[in-house]
Amino acid sequence: MRRHYGILAILAIAFSALTTTMAQNQQPCCRFRVVHNFRVCLPQGCQPQVTWTWNTLAAVWDLNNLPPIINTNSGTQTYSVPSNDNQSTQAVITVGNQTCASAFASAGFNISWIPGSPNCVQGAHYANGSACAFCRMHGANAGANSHITIACPSMTQGTVVWQPFLQDFVGGECSTQMYDPVIVRAIDPSGQPQNIELFSLRGRGFQWQGQDVDGDGWYDDARIRGNEPRKVGYVTLLKGRTDGAVSRLRLAWDDDGIITESEATGEFADIQLPQVGEPLPDEGVRVPATFELPFELPDGWSVESIEMGGGGVAGQDIPRTPGDVNGDGCVDDADLLAVLFAFGGEGGEADVNGDGIVDDADLLIVLFNFGAGC
Numbered sequence: 001m002r003r004h005y006g007i008l009a010i011l012a013i014a015f016s017a018l019t020t021t022m023a024q025n026q027q028p029c030c031r032f033r034v035v036h037n038f039r040v041c042l043p044q045g046c047q048p049q050v051t052w053t054w055n056t057l058a059a060v061w062d063l064n065n066l067p068p069i070i071n072t073n074s075g076t077q078t079y080s081v082p083s084n085d086n087q088s089t090q091a092v093i094t095v096g097n098q099t100c101a102s103a104f105a106s107a108g109f110n111i112s113w114i115p116g117s118p119n120c121v122q123g124a125h126y127a128n129g130s131a132c133a134f135c136r137m138h139g140a141n142a143g144a145n146s147h148i149t150i151a152c153p154s155m156t157q158g159t160v161v162w163q164p165f166l167q168d169f170v171g172g173e174c175s176t177q178m179y180d181p182v183i184v185r186a187i188d189p190s191g192q193p194q195n196i197e198l199f200s201l202r203g204r205g206f207q208w209q210g211q212d213v214d215g216d217g218w219y220d221d222a223r224i225r226g227n228e229p230r231k232v233g234y235v236t237l238l239k240g241r242t243d244g245a246v247s248r249l250r251l252a253w254d255d256d257g258i259i260t261e262s263e264a265t266g267e268f269a270d271i272q273l274p275q276v277g278e279p280l281p282d283e284g285v286r287v288p289a290t291f292e293l294p295f296e297l298p299d300g301w302s303v304e305s306i307e308m309g310g311g312g313v314a315g316q317d318i319p320r321t322p323g324d325v326n327g328d329g330c331v332d333d334a335d336l337l338a339v340l341f342a343f344g345g346e347g348g349e350a351d352v353n354g355d356g357i358v359d360d361a362d363l364l365i366v367l368f369n370f371g372a373g374c
Contacts, residue, residue: 029132030174032167032312037218038182039161040306041120046152048121050079050111054146055311058091058103059318059329063137067321067373069093070329081121084110093138100135103315104128107146121150125308131174131315139316140174147309149185155303157296162199163218163289167207168312170231177204180310182293184242189300197240198293201310205233205253210289223284230257230280237287239267242295249273249287253280323369325349330374335366 042048053076061068073089086108093101111123129142160182168176182199201208205227210219224235234252247266251273253259257280262273273285297303320327325335326349342350342358352362 028134029130029169029171030176030314031128031130031169032176032178032314033126033128033165034178034180034310034312035124035126035165036180036308036310037122037124037163037165038308039114039120039122040150041117041158042150042152043154044119046119046154048081049151050081050083051149051151051305052077052079052085052109052146053149053309054087054107055144056087056089056105056107057141057143058089058105059141059315060091060093060101060103060133061139061319062093062100063139063319066319067324067329068139068318070318070373079111082110082112084108091140095135098135099132101133101138101140103131103140103142105130105142105144107144107311109146109148111148111150123148125310127311129312129314133174133316139319141313141315141318143311143313145309145311147307149305149307151305152303156301157294158303158306159295160198160293160306160308162291162293162308163210164201164291164310165208165210165219166201166203166312167209168204168227168314170205170227174315175204176312176314178202178310178312181307183307184295185304185307186297187302187304193304194301196242196295197238198295199240199291200238201235203233203235205231206235208235208287209284219289222287222289224251224287225284226253226257226280230255234261237268239291239293242297251280251285321369321372323352323366324373325352325366331366331369331372332374336363336370339363339366 055074057072059068059070069091071089071091073087088106090104107127109125111121114120114122127144129144131140131142133139162182164180166178170176180201184196186194188194207225210222213220232255237249239247247268249268250261250263252261259274259276259278262276264271264273323331325338339350339362345358350358352365
């Protein structure tokens with residue numbers, strides 16, 4: 001089943017419950033930054049098709065004056081090599097001369113041929129977001145995700161050289177979440193698409209820091225460090241292979257920086273992790289700076305594309321306008337149809353008033369609020 005990187009997918013990541021105390025904290029913002037460098041060598045003579053897909057969302061709201069303001073910037077475009085692009089969106093609520101809530105999200109990429117290696121490309125991808133609430137009863141949410149697809153019809157094997165860099169900042173009562181995957185989209189002998197995940201990095205409350213010793217733009221040393229002040233955090237790293245083998249690293253800690261989960265298997269088994277009950281070291285945990293992700297498909301299989309991307313989300317849950325069944329910020333025909341199709345059923349999103357059944361009461365709520373937020 002094909003993996004989708006839509007904005008709805010990243011907003012489905014679990015957050016802390018909606019709260020209005022964020023604005024009272026001395027650190028009223030949550031931020032994330034996801035960056036990766038990559039290199040891929042392609043079959044001789046290949047002129048790759050590069051497709052970039054991006055989704056950015058910025059939302060702000062005043063609980064006394066809903067619906068929320070939700071701005072998005074999403075799209076898909078095809079590029080040649082070399083190319084670069086970036087896209088962003090923002091939203092702000094001001095009261096008088098004071099900014100009460102702000103959100104900003106951006107994504108971008110670049111790709112170019114490696115000098116002296118005519119069949120190899122290199123590039124970078126990034127996604128950033130910031131959500132801030134400075135006034136009582138206000139909130140904000142920012143989400144950004146994108147992925148680059150490199151397609152070369154004659155490819156059946158290769159290696160993706162991958163270097164992640166992730167960091168977040170959690171203030172107040174808001175939350176962040178980050179992810180960074182590499183996927184080979186393959187076609188099996190029956191013509192069916194198959195996804196092979198070569199790399200997956202997810203986490204929150206940490207910084208994946210690197211040091212570039214030789215000045216070539218790539219890190220030579222990398223460490224996982226917890227944020228200061230300490231917050232609950234975790235890192236889950238998976239490295240897969242086309243033969244089905246998976247290496248896993250999992251590290252989690254509590255508000256005091258005490259390790260609650262510690263696991264390293266496969267290729268990561270030799271990494272020195274702190275054990276459960278020990279503190280997360282101030283100097284961090286040393287991890288590989290660069291990951292080589294080889295892939296080789298069986299006879300009869302082919303590579304449709306390599307997908308590399310990632311992103312994150314920061315802030316509080318976006319409050320829904322009454323009657324906004326699908327959560328897109330607008331009470332419209334789509335919400336009305338959702339209630340009508342589910343009429344007589346039990347529970348679900350179409351049960352607007354939460355009484356356990358989809359009936360006239362839910363339909364009236366949608367009709368009463370029709371057009372709100374649109």
